[in-house]
Amino acid sequence: KQEVTQIPAALSVPEGENLVLNCSFTDSAIYNLQWFRQDPGKGLTSLLLIQSSQREQTSGRLNASLDKSSGRSTLYIAASQPGDSATYLCAVNNYGQNFVFGPGTRLSVLP
Amino acid sequence: DGGITQSPKYLFRKEGQNVTLSCEQNLNHDAMYWYRQDPGQGLRLIYYSQIVNDFQKGDIAEGYSVSREKKESFPLTVTSAQKNPTAFYLCASSIGGLGAYEQYFGPGTRLTVT
Numbered sequence A: 001k002q003e004v005t006q007i008p009a010a011l012s013v014p015e016g017e018n019l020v021l022n023c024s025f026t027d028s029a030i031y032n033l034q035w036f037r038q039d040p041g042k043g044l045t046s047l048l049l050i051q052s053s054q055r056e057q058t059s060g061r062l063n064a065s066l067d068k069s070s071g072r073s074t075l076y077i078a079a080s081q082p083g084d085s086a087t088y089l090c091a092v093n094n095y096g097q098n099f100v101f102g103p104g105t106r107l108s109v110l111p
Numbered sequence B: 001d002g003g004i005t006q007s008p009k010y011l012f013r014k015e016g017q018n019v020t021l022s023c024e025q026n027l028n029h030d031a032m033y034w035y036r037q038d039p040g041q042g043l044r045l046i047y048y049s050q051i052v053n054d055f056q057k058g059d060i061a062e063g064y065s066v067s068r069e070k071k072e073s074f075p076l077t078v079t080s081a082q083k084n085p086t087a088f089y090l091c092a093s094s095i096g097g098l099g100a101y102e103q104y105f106g107p108g109t110r111l112t113v114t
Helices: none
Strands: A010-014 A019-025 A030-038 A044-051 A056-059 A062-067 A072-077 A086-094 A105-110 B004-007 B010-013 B019-025 B031-037 B044-051 B054-057 B064-066 B076-078 B087-094 B109-113
Touching (some): A019 A030, A019 A086, A019 A105, A030 A072, B019 B087
Parallel strands (some): B010 B109
Antiparallel strands (some): A019 A072, A030 A044, A062 A072, B004 B019, B031 B087, B087 B109
16 A cells, blocks of 8 residues: 655745755555645645656746655755745555545745 | 635534535546545545546545535535544545546635534
């Protein structure tokens, strides 16, 4: 059964710092991986979707990489801003299965 | 604007009462999903539907029921059989099902049962 973990559970950084969020999964035979942002009390906003054939995806200051063989994905945020403060969740799916979500990393960017 | 709406945002019920959460989408997506989110845990799948008039149980379907009579709508009923119904409920949709496509989420409904 696929299991997804995200470390650290919480992270606090000063504004302007580049940072990396980690997502690990136990079954490397994934079909795709999706990163989300969630603000307190709100729904999830899709950030990036990486398909199994891709190694990375970029959107603005965000870059997500995927290493299936090691069961890892990283979300890189460049030049962090206070508005980036939120919980970041990753979700993976194996072919023919629904997404399995990680517990999230709560990010605080301090001005 | 295309998107997913959930209503109400907050819902309060007494123990023993059934309650229905609304989810509507105008994205023309075939697949819809219901998740439950509890503090410190990842989202857990309750039910999903890949097409109208069809739905499947997810990982934690006990105490819940759904219907999919229209493509745009996927209401979730939390029955009195659900032992711990207080949670944040999220509805999502995607073009197709079984995780092959990007998922889009609604704003959520926070249900409190006392």
